[in-house]
Structure formats: structure tokens, C-alpha cells
Amino acid sequence: MSVTPDLVADPKRAVRAARWAEFKIFTRRFMRNPLGVVGLVIVVLLLFCAAFAPLLATHDPYLPSLTDRLAAPSATYWLGADELGRDIYSRILYGSQLTLLIVGLVIVTSAPIGLIIGAVSGTVGGWVDVIFMRITDVFLAIPKLLLALAFVAALGPGITNAALAITLTAWPPYARLARAEALIVRNSDYVNAVRLAGASEFRIIVFHVIPMCLSSVIVRMTFDMAGIILTAAGLGFIGLGAQPPLPEWGAMISTGRKFIFDQWWVATVPGIAIFTVSLGFNLLGDALRDLLDPHLRQRK
């Protein structure tokens, strides 16, 4: 790869060109992992369904049709109808919006909180580190589902409460991650150079420590999304998530449970949806981790 004179003269363009080349290499390597591609396709499909649910649905997800209660899958009801005669296919489509909402809420809150706590803890050290880490350990040692359960039980059911409850237990791994990275970075030579130049600890944390965590954070987030979906489904199954008539997949399984023996589709289909989406995120996370984790680089 020859370096053209104009790139040398313009460092910003050089950086952008280098980043683009890296991205192309990354994409090429990613494409060579078939399972990862499958995962990506599933995730994109989820986004697509959520975005275009009104266009893709065949029926109104909330409108009951008592004559068609528990109808079997057919040309009208592609995946059958539930106990109130609502089309399951359409409810699944709209449910994807709820799924995305919960996942989004949790990730958007837990990751930054965890990162900040961990980065500050690792960079500043001393008493702050000890206290933050003790708090993190406490949250890590506690059963996630049960804590979320108790939390929602106290506050009342609903999507935001469920998301909040899950966030409570989702942030510690990010804190651990950020802290580990901070410990490595804070005494490295380039950070010391920046310090000597007068940078504040805040600047160091934001512009140097946190960017170093990025690849681990992305991998972690992807895996977390799968876990969050399962936890949210569990909460929904117990009745603590989105409340009826909202088409939350976990809750759909719960209501379908009564009819499992004769109208199996009511409970089975939402589960397949949950499984597919969770699998998608896990596959994607696996592929990303194989690509981004330097320890695992192996030649074939």
C-alpha cells in the first residue's frame, strides 16, 4: 500500500482513509463467518419488522374477534389466533417494537452508567475505587431475575419499571470491563504524556480510557441484548412486564399456556420469536467477539 503525498500532507484525511480501510478489512473478515452473518440478518430483520409493523401486519393486533378465538393457522390467520381472536402474526410484529424498546432502554442506561462508574473507579483509584467496586460486587452477587422481580413487584408492573429493574442488574459487567481497561491505560506512557500536558482526569477518562473499552463494550452489549430479551420475556411471562393488551411476547406465552395442549400455536409461536431474536444477537455477538478479541485470532 503506497502512501500518496496528499494523504501525508493532510493527516485528517489519512486517518479517515485508514479507518475506512480497516472497516473494509473488518467487513470482509466478518462476511467469512456464516453464523455471524445469519445473526446480523436476524437483527436487521427484527429492526425491519419493528419499523414496518403497521405495513407488514395483516390485522389489528388489539382488535378482538370472538368468533375466531383460538383459530388454527390458516390463510387468514397466518400463525393462528389467540384466546381473544387476535391475529398472532400481527401481534408478534408489533411485539417486536416492545422488544426493541426494552432492549434499547436497558442498554442505553446500563452501559453508560457502568462504563462511567468503572472508568472513574479505575482511573482515580484509592477509596473511590474500593467503594465503587464493593458496590459493583454486591450487585453482581445478586440473582438478576429475582431482583428484577422483586423490584417490579414493589413498583408495579409495566415496561418502564421492568426496564429499570433489569438495568439495575445489567450495569456491573460494564463497570468491571471499564475498570480493567482503566487500570491498564491509566499508567501507560501516552496517558502520562497527556497528563503532563495538563489534561484533567476527566478528560483522560472520557477521551482515553472509554474509547479503549469500545470493542469489548460492543461485544458485551450484543450478548447483553440476548440476555435482556430473555429476562424481559421471563418477567413478561410472570406478568410483570408490559401489561395486556400490549403484545409482549413473554406475556403471550403466559396466556397461551392454558391452551398448550390443544391450541399449541398460541404459546409456541411467541417463544420461537424470542428464541430467534435472542439467537440472532448471540450469533452476532460471537462473531464480533471472534473478530475483535485479539486473543482469539487464529489462522486456519
Place this chain on the structure above:
Amino acid sequence: MSAAPKPLRLFIDIGSWLITVAITLIGLAALTFFIGRVLPIDPVLSIVGEKATPEVYQKVYLELGLDKPLWAQFWDYLGKLLRGDFGTSFSTSRPVLTDLLNFFPATLELSTIGLIIGVVLGVPMGVASAYWHEKWPDHLLRVVGLVGYSVPVFWLGLVGLFVFYYLLGWVSGPGQLDVFFVGVVDRITGSILIDSAIAGEWEIFFNAISHMILPALLLGYYSLAYISRMTRSVMLDQLSREYVLTARLKGASEFRAVAGHALRNAAIPLVTVIALSYGGLLEGSVLIETIFSWPGIGNYIYSSLFAADMNAVLGGTLLVGMVFILLNMLSDVLYRALDPRSREFAK
């Protein structure tokens, strides 16, 4: 190495570790306290329910000490916990701890069997996956594990019941035993398998197995998915290390190099993985037990939730949390025992 004498360093080490455990336990109690006392708008109502009489309300109000400042309430709370007072369940009218201890063995039994399946199958799967990295056994086993990792276990239980109980009739349905067997065997350990074996009631024993097999296999699958995944990643790391090459250079067979050397090193982090998996099984019991009507803690918490019995819910959470912390402690101890490098203080 260090200046302080050996016994003193050992003492300090163990002491600081115990303090850490104590702090974690207090933290757990603080969380349940917060959820039970601070979060609800009216904590008394969440304990006694809407239909309680004014006298009951007053009684509980004073019991909780809600007139006192928060930190004093927490102090009382801790004291009660240490004495074993987890509050009273207003739906069963019994002390919560009594209820919990009643139901815990059934959950323990199921989770333990699930874990054994998970370890016995999961570890070899992970080892095979790592050894044949990127070849077809790896891909196959990874997919099997991935499915177990991605599927909502309670849903799988439901589908399993549908297929194997309703459609095929291979296993018994929900419940720990057939109805007419319940209560026949004396309760000694709380484990139905052990108790029925002791009593020599073999018909009940096999009936229990036919009820247990589906949920146990399910938990086993869930557990092996996680364990095989972690084993694979730990083994991949160990197999790339030089001491494995040294074993081969000595003329060791592949089996000896992998099982005798790599796996022995991998066992150290795997102990923590197994402890975590066990905790995960206990935690997941809430969902599984409702599907299979299993008389364990999970079911107890679930029904307490619907009866809005906060004391019971929080008590269950506390108990499982304590077991979690205990498992962590155990894995710490085992880690020290297995890894000679971590025993520096003992030198």
C-alpha cells in the same frame, strides 16, 4: 517474601475475605430492605394486603418501626434477619423462613441434578469444541450450546411438556409426584428421591423420576449450554499455552496433554463457572417450577407474587441471594485450593 509472619498474613487474608463476604451480604439485605421498605408507597399495605383490618395494619406498622428513622429501621431489619426472622407470610400465616425451608429441598434436588447433567455433558463438549476448533465438531457443538443459551427455558419446558407428556406420553406431567403418592413418604431430607429410597417405596421413587426427568433435562440443557461455552473458551486459551507443547514434546498422548494438562489448568476458572451456573439454575427455578408445578422455592415466590405477599417474595429473594453469595464463597475457596499460584500468602 513479605515481612509479616506467616500466621498473621494468613489471618489478615482470611479476615479481609470474610469482611468482603459480610459486606456483600449486608448489601443484599440493604437492597431487599430498600425494595420492601422504601420503594412501595405504603410498605405496610404491601405486607398485609388490601383487605387487612385497621388493627392488623397498626400492628404491622409498629412491628416495622415505620415511625423510626430509616437507618434505625435497617438496623432492626438486619437484627431480625440474623435471628432468622424473615417476616411472616400473610398468605400462609407462617414465618417466611419456615415456608422457605420447607420448599427449598425440592428446588435443590432438581437444580443439583440439572447441574450434574450440565457438568458431565458440558465440560467434555467444551473440551471437544476447543480441541477441534473451527472444525465440524466445534460448529455442531457450538450450535447445540447456542440454542440452549438463546432459548427461553420456560417456553422450552412448556413445549417439552406438550411433546413428551401430552403427545408422546413418555414422561409424567406436572407435579413432583402423581397425586395419590403425595404425602405418602415420610419427609426426612426433603429430597423425594432420597426419602422414597430410604423408605423402600420404589414405586414412588420411579414415579418421582418420571416426573423429574423432563425438568431436570431441561435445566441440564440450560446448564450445559453455558458450561460448554465457557469451557470452550477457557480450553482454547489453555491449549494455546506452551506447557501443552511441552507435554507433547515429552511424548505424551493427545489425551494426556489435553485432559491431564490443559483441563487441569482450565479447572480453576471452571469452578467459578460451575458455581455461577448452579446459581443460575436456582434463579431460573422461578420460571421452570411454575411450568411444571414443582413444589419448590420458585413456585413459592411466584404464588406469593400473585398474592402480593411482599414478605414472602423478598424472603425468597434473600434466600436465593444468600445461596448465590455462598456459592461465590465456595468457588473462591476452591480456587485457592486448586491454584498453587494463589497460595502466595501460605508461603
Place this chain on the structure above:
Amino acid sequence: MSALVEIENLRVAFRNDDGGYNDAVRGVSLTLGREKLGIVGESGSGKSLTGRALLGVLPPYARISVDTMAFDGIDLKSASPKLRRSLRGGRMGMILQDPKFSLNPVMTVGKQIVEAIRIGDRRISGSDARKKALGILEAVHIREPERVFSLYPHELSGGMGQRVMIGMMVVREPDLLIADEPTSALDVTVRTQVLSILDELVTRRGMGLIFISHDLNLVSKFCDRVIVMYAGRIVESIEASRLSEATHPYTRGLLSCLPQIDGSLEPLPVLNRDASWAGAA
């Protein structure tokens, strides 16, 4: 007297990201008698891979091809994996660079040596094996062999660990020993000690030794013959005593980089690499 080792046209390649192959060793040929041969080269020259190919412990993703590869008359090229395994440890040994990594951290040092002994003799009793292990610890000049026997690798110093490694690999009295950078991880003061032990063992037992290193100076003093490798090829093969008469520009470049105590006080020359030294692809 047949040569101990005979290699002709060894090629080792690795697949790279684009699907093509990177040749790491390109047509190396050498013979070895019961002498000390040094292989010198920089990182990436392929010297370690040559040793590993001979012992059959290349990573599974490596591709190997060779015209002839024989050890003491045994054809290694067509040998079964089982045969090659039986040769390893018993007749061909290899010591690695850093005992911190090359010894199993959770087994005592004594047990690791006993394991080597046991692989060679399944029927040996526990106490005999232990005695033999203690004997080899003494042979590598470890004082208090009983105490060291029950130590773990992380409790040993670098020099001791390396001596344990040497002992472990020669305890079954192999005919060939390959030493892959055996002193590179050690302090300079410890190096001479380990080298003299190596010399003693090799000479006394009449073993063939292949000494792989990046240190030309060290190798020239220690070995009988020297082979210089660059980019997967052998560029020089010469007796150690006649090293100053080397002809290849790479070797001459390396030699002139070495500071001489009675040399000129001018700055040392920088090695100018010529693409032609890598030869045709």
C-alpha cells in the same frame, strides 16, 4: 556413520487471511551428526519452525512439505503419528525458551519429570521414578533436589526452571536435543551456567544438539557448526571456528554489527537488507 538428522527441502507455510499461503520456511536442507549445530536468524526467519517440523509439533494450521526427513535412519516423512510420538521425549527432545510458560503451573516440578519418565517406562515403580527424577535434578546441578522436587514452577528462579526443563527432556536419554532459544529469557549471569550444563550433558551423552538462537556471538562460541537463516532460507552454513570467513552479505552484516572490544570506535554499521537475500518467492 549415518547422520543423526537428514532434512532435504523442507517447506512450511501458513494460510493467511486472503486464502493464500505465507511461506515461512522455503526449502531448508541440513544434516546433523553427533555435534552441536547452531541455527541463527532473526524473528520470522523460520528457525524455530524448522525445529518443530523435525519433531512433528507444528501447529495444525501449518502446511508442511519435505523431500526427505529422517532421524537416525527412520523415515519421518512417512512415519505414523504414533511413531513420531514415540520418538518424542525418548529419542528426540526439545527445550523451550521460558520456563515460566513452558512448565505446567499447577503441577509440581518433580511430578512433571516423573511423568516424562513414566511415559518412557510404563512399568517403573513410583519410588524408582522418583529416584531417577532426583538423579536428573542433580545432574543439572540443582542443589537440594528433594526440596525442589515438590516445588511449583512459579516458585523457581528462571535459571532453575530452565534446568528443570533440560533435565525433563534429557532424562530418557534422547539422541537429539533441540534447544529453542534456551537462554534468551535468562539473565546474562545465569546464561553461562545453563549453557555449561547443556554442554556437559550433550558432550557426555554424545547427543546431537541443534541450538536455535538469534544471538550469533553466543552460537559461534558454543556450537561446532553454524547455519544462518534469513526469510525462511539458509544463507550461510559454516564451521563456527571459521565464522569470520563467512561470505554471504547478511552474515557479514551481522558480524559487523557486533561490537568488538578492540575494534574501531566508529558507530556500528546498520544492516542493509537486500531483497535478493530472500531469494525468489
